[in-house]
Amino acid sequence: MEDSKVGLTTEILTxxxxxxxxxxxxxxxxxxxxxxxDGIGVILSGVHSSCSQIIRSFIxxxxxxxxxSILGTNINVPAALAALANGVAGHAEDFDDTQLSxxxxxxxxxxxxxxTPALAATLAVAEEVNATGKEFLTAFCAxxxxxxxxxxxxxxxxxxxxxxxxxxxxxxxxxxxxxxxLGLTEQETANAIGIAASKSAGIRxxxxxxxxxxxxxxAAENGVISAKLxxxxxxxxxxxxxxxxxxFQVKGGDCDHDRLLGKLGNPYTLEHPGVSVKPYxxxxxxxxxxxxxxxxxxxxxxxxxxxxxxxxxxxNNILFPLRYTNPQNELEAKFSxxxxxxxxxxxxxxGLKEFKDEVVRDPKVCEMMTRxxxxxxxxxxxxxxxxxxxxxxxxxxxxxxxxxxxSTSRGQPDRPMTRAELEDKFISCAEGVLDRSESEKAIQAIxxxxxxxxxxxxxxxxxxAN
Amino acid sequence: MEDSKVGLTTEILTxxxxxxxxxxxxxxxxxxxxxxxDGIGVILSGVHSSCSQIIRSFIxxxxxxxxxSILGTNINVPAALAALANGVAGHAEDFDDTQLSxxxxxxxxxxxxxxTPALAATLAVAEEVNATGKEFLTAFCAxxxxxxxxxxxxxxxxxxxxxxxxxxxxxxxxxxxxxxxLGLTEQETANAIGIAASKSAGIRxxxxxxxxxxxxxxAAENGVISAKLxxxxxxxxxxxxxxxxxxFQVKGGDCDHDRLLGKLGNPYTLEHPGVSVKPYxxxxxxxxxxxxxxxxxxxxxxxxxxxxxxxxxxxNNILFPLRYTNPQNELEAKFSxxxxxxxxxxxxxxGLKEFKDEVVRDPKVCEMMTRxxxxxxxxxxxxxxxxxxxxxxxxxxxxxxxxxxxSTSRGQPDRPMTRAELEDKFISCAEGVLDRSESEKAIQAIxxxxxxxxxxxxxxxxxxAN
Numbered sequence: 001m002e003d004s005k006v007g008l009t010t011e012i013l014t015x016x017x018x019x020x021x022x023x024x025x026x027x028x029x030x031x032x033x034x035x036x037x038d039g040i041g042v043i044l045s046g047v048h049s050s051c052s053q054i055i056r057s058f059i060x061x062x063x064x065x066x067x068x069s070i071l072g073t074n075i076n077v078p079a080a081l082a083a084l085a086n087g088v089a090g091h092a093e094d095f096d097d098t099q100l101s102x103x104x105x106x107x108x109x110x111x112x113x114x115x116t117p118a119l120a121a122t123l124a125v126a127e128e129v130n131a132t133g134k135e136f137l138t139a140f141c142a143x144x145x146x147x148x149x150x151x152x153x154x155x156x157x158x159x160x161x162x163x164x165x166x167x168x169x170x171x172x173x174x175x176x177x178x179x180x181x182l183g184l185t186e187q188e189t190a191n192a193i194g195i196a197a198s199k200s201a202g203i204r205x206x207x208x209x210x211x212x213x214x215x216x217x218x219a220a221e222n223g224v225i226s227a228k229l230x231x232x233x234x235x236x237x238x239x240x241x242x243x244x245x246x247x248f249q250v251k252g253g254d255c256d257h258d259r260l261l262g263k264l265g266n267p268y269t270l271e272h273p274g275v276s277v278k279p280y281x282x283x284x285x286x287x288x289x290x291x292x293x294x295x296x297x298x299x300x301x302x303x304x305x306x307x308x309x310x311x312x313x314x315x316n317n318i319l320f321p322l323r324y325t326n327p328q329n330e331l332e333a334k335f336s337x338x339x340x341x342x343x344x345x346x347x348x349x350x351g352l353k354e355f356k357d358e359v360v361r362d363p364k365v366c367e368m369m370t371r372x373x374x375x376x377x378x379x380x381x382x383x384x385x386x387x388x389x390x391x392x393x394x395x396x397x398x399x400x401x402x403x404x405x406x407s408t409s410r411g412q413p414d415r416p417m418t419r420a421e422l423e424d425k426f427i428s429c430a431e432g433v434l435d436r437s438e439s440e441k442a443i444q445a446i447x448x449x450x451x452x453x454x455x456x457x458x459x460x461x462x463x464x465a466n
Numbered sequence: 467m468e469d470s471k472v473g474l475t476t477e478i479l480t481x482x483x484x485x486x487x488x489x490x491x492x493x494x495x496x497x498x499x500x501x502x503x504d505g506i507g508v509i510l511s512g513v514h515s516s517c518s519q520i521i522r523s524f525i526x527x528x529x530x531x532x533x534x535s536i537l538g539t540n541i542n543v544p545a546a547l548a549a550l551a552n553g554v555a556g557h558a559e560d561f562d563d564t565q566l567s568x569x570x571x572x573x574x575x576x577x578x579x580x581x582t583p584a585l586a587a588t589l590a591v592a593e594e595v596n597a598t599g600k601e602f603l604t605a606f607c608a609x610x611x612x613x614x615x616x617x618x619x620x621x622x623x624x625x626x627x628x629x630x631x632x633x634x635x636x637x638x639x640x641x642x643x644x645x646x647x648l649g650l651t652e653q654e655t656a657n658a659i660g661i662a663a664s665k666s667a668g669i670r671x672x673x674x675x676x677x678x679x680x681x682x683x684x685a686a687e688n689g690v691i692s693a694k695l696x697x698x699x700x701x702x703x704x705x706x707x708x709x710x711x712x713x714f715q716v717k718g719g720d721c722d723h724d725r726l727l728g729k730l731g732n733p734y735t736l737e738h739p740g741v742s743v744k745p746y747x748x749x750x751x752x753x754x755x756x757x758x759x760x761x762x763x764x765x766x767x768x769x770x771x772x773x774x775x776x777x778x779x780x781x782n783n784i785l786f787p788l789r790y791t792n793p794q795n796e797l798e799a800k801f802s803x804x805x806x807x808x809x810x811x812x813x814x815x816x817g818l819k820e821f822k823d824e825v826v827r828d829p830k831v832c833e834m835m836t837r838x839x840x841x842x843x844x845x846x847x848x849x850x851x852x853x854x855x856x857x858x859x860x861x862x863x864x865x866x867x868x869x870x871x872x873s874t875s876r877g878q879p880d881r882p883m884t885r886a887e888l889e890d891k892f893i894s895c896a897e898g899v900l901d902r903s904e905s906e907k908a909i910q911a912i913x914x915x916x917x918x919x920x921x922x923x924x925x926x927x928x929x930x931a932n
Binding site: 050051054055057058061062063064066078080081161162163164167194195197198199200201202203204205206207208209210211214215218225228229232233234235236237239240241242243244245246247249250251253 | 516517520521523524527528529530532544546547627628629630633660661663664665666667668669670671672673674675676677680681684691694695698699700701702703705706707708709710711712713715716717719
């Protein structure tokens with residue numbers, strides 16, 4: 001057994017227990033509201049997915065009514081189960097935000113989707129305890145930050161070897177956020193963290209299936225359960241993150257203590273390196289290329305019938321994960337450069353309405369996909385696996401060519417979405433649940449969450465009246 | 467990413483889906499009934515533990531009534547939650563059975579407690595679907611066998627590095643046993659296994675706390691949830707055990723395919739290497755030494771006041787895990803040779819009544835513990851870490867000495883408990899719930915489980931009438 005420093009659990013519980021709303025810097029408060037708006041929108045976008053519908057059937061067969069809302073519906077259930085349903089919906093469309101990496105070797109940071117588990121858990125518990133807007137935001141902030149710093153500190157092998165960090169680490173956002181709202185003592189919070197360490201789960205073998213969004217929902221649910229058991233007096237090891245049989249060793253083989261000790265809120269991950277909001281409901285690695293093509297289309301008013309072909313050059317860091325050259329359904333299309341670029345040429349947008357099985361199989365779309373060619377570029381490859389660069393070249397029928405390099409996209413911290421873009425995304429996500437004026441009221445309420453005496457002021461605007 | 471053979475999920479689902487009661491050999495049927503008797507008794511022994519009480523409080527706050535019984539109570543809840551409560555109770559006293567190892571390197575096999583997750587899950591689902599005794603036994607058998615063969619096949623690093631196999635692997639007993647009772651199709655069963663692979667959890671940092679029995683309960687609960695979600699159409703990867711991001715790679719780093727492929731029911735683990743039933747509610751590594759001392763006490767009618775001291779010699783494989791030389795409470799006493807041997811000298815028994823905080827702190831017991839000395843024995847150590855040998859020597863005040871070597875104990879397959887011993891254990895375990903005549907009726911019903919038209923014939927005898 002390897003030796004290991006201790007104090008990781010203590011560090012986390014001290015931060016969570018001590019955090020007060022007044023300590024959260026104003027720019028972080030704004031970022032939290034941005035995550036809240038995007039997170040609720042994305043939950044609403046997933047309400048009608050098959051996986052969400054099955055989860056709701058299961059929940060309704062197994063429980064009575066409770067105090068907490070399943071967003072987008074008129075169903076109220078106990079907090080843990082509302083967290084489950086909202087967590088699954090929030091990850092169902094692959095449309096939720098993404099934590100960035102603090103360093104080239106921290107690739108997994110790039111791949112944790114932090115808002116969904118933190119939001120699904122804290123919103124449900126906030127509703128149960130009638131929290132104020134500020135109490136909710138504080139708990140959401142605490143959970144979110146703990147989650148991001150654990151993801152930054154654990155050995156990247158955690159993700160590389162096959163754990164799905166949104167599930168395995170998201171649970172700590174849920175457990176600590178719920179502990180905060182339930183007013184747990186320090187000792188109870190330590191127990192909540194310890195129980196969560198024993199419930200952390202989710203493997204990448206299930207990517208591409210309904211079980212991927214289930215990871216996010218189960219993380220939210222199990223974090224709430226961990227906090228509630230601790231509140232009832234359930235005991236775990238007070239240092240369950242530490243030592244040879246603790247979370248970091250068992251799940252990652254290691255932890256970089258310097259990325260956790262003294263780093264919670266210092267600076268907040270929301271400030272550095274930031275979190276990126278997805279402009280398209282698909283794998284984030286395709287987004288820079290998509291934005292570059294959309295820019296070319298708009299700048300040159302490119303019409304689909306004028307295009308001979310599109311050539312995309314990139315390294316294997318992009319080409320390998322986005323591997324469906326001939327996608328057959330919506331889930332494959334989310335990881336297909338052929339689809340993502342073809343649909344932009346045809347519709348100048350790639351939103352929820354485009355990522356549908358019937359669109360993917362539309363003969364016009366299939367024909368256009370045959371004109372999208374991807375090439376492995378050795379020059380780009382040689383810049384290293386952490387350089388997310390692609391070059392998009394449009395070859396027109398008339399011989400003209402337009403070309404653009406892409407290394408970032410709208411929604412990334414260096415190119416944040418405008419307020420209008422964020423609100424448009426929310427309205428589009430909520431379309432199956434809210435009409436435009438209802439969405440606008442919800443947006444307004446969310447932007448003033450810190451002034452609410454009761455979180456129901458938001459929840460009531462994103463559920464359906466009985 | 468390492469390459470990996472596939473077919474492990476398929477192997478499991480084919481066995482589970484195809485198993486028929488008539489195929490189960492008669493000696494295995496008898497062993498299953500023995501596990502059932504011991505398992506139900508052990509569940510009843512844990513009903514009044516603090517962890518069980520908290521779990522029941524949590525369950526009752528979060529659900530309505532259901533069809534399935536929490537044993538030892540008059541509470542009925544949905545199947546998954548009955549599985550949770552009964553699973554926690556079954557592991558609460560460290561009194562449930564232990565899988566043996568098939569080979570010296572398979573140390574983890576020794577440390578999985580197979581009956582609790584398999585029984586807690588299948589009994590609850592059997593009650594929900596009004597299964598016959600044979601249908602229940604078939605599902606219990608399928609889950610039990612799958613669990614043991616996964617534990618045998620996964621790289622032992624799984625346990626060594628800190629996973630708690632009773633939780634992490636117990637979930638597959640629960641998922642497949644529940645799938646069998648729910649009548650899932652092959653495809654649905656594959657989905658249940660895949661969902662379970664993403665819910666597998668439990669780390670050893672929480673040993674010595676309430677969260678250890680929670681692992682067994684959560685495994686039972688989550689296995690049932692996995693099967694029920696699959697029944698509702700939830701999708702997972704059909705080969706989630708296989709490949710670089712699959713269960714075996716993520717959780718163990720490896721799998722010995724030859725210990726799984728073609729090995730399910732061939733032979734049954736219950737036949738070879740067998741499962742040992744615990745005679746004492748404490749760490750199994752102390753049992754041989756305890757039995758050896760008890761034999762000496764009985765053979766020579768040793769009275770506590772005549773004993774000067776006891777010397778126990780062993781290797782670190784025994785001394786290291788049983789590390790509490792001066793235990794302060796019941797949980798530490800369960801892993802203390804000083805307590806386990808002292809209490810036998812004082813009471814000639816070490817049952818549920820002895821493993822109590824007040825007994826551990828009794829001045830007479832504390833005084834006797836100071837006379838128990840443990841020594842590391844280099845000769846024993848040199849025989850290898852898989853040789854579980856100890857030498858117990860009693861030094862009498864009058865100068866006489868009595869000595870015995872111990873390498874096995876009652877309850878192990880080479881020295882099975884007699885029917886009378888098994889029934890005595892059941893009656894003692896059930897004491898807080900059933901009087902002697904009620905226990906005898908339960909024992910009778912369990913021994914004829916295969917003749918029951920409805921599993922309620924057993925359940926009704928181990929619950930409390932409303």
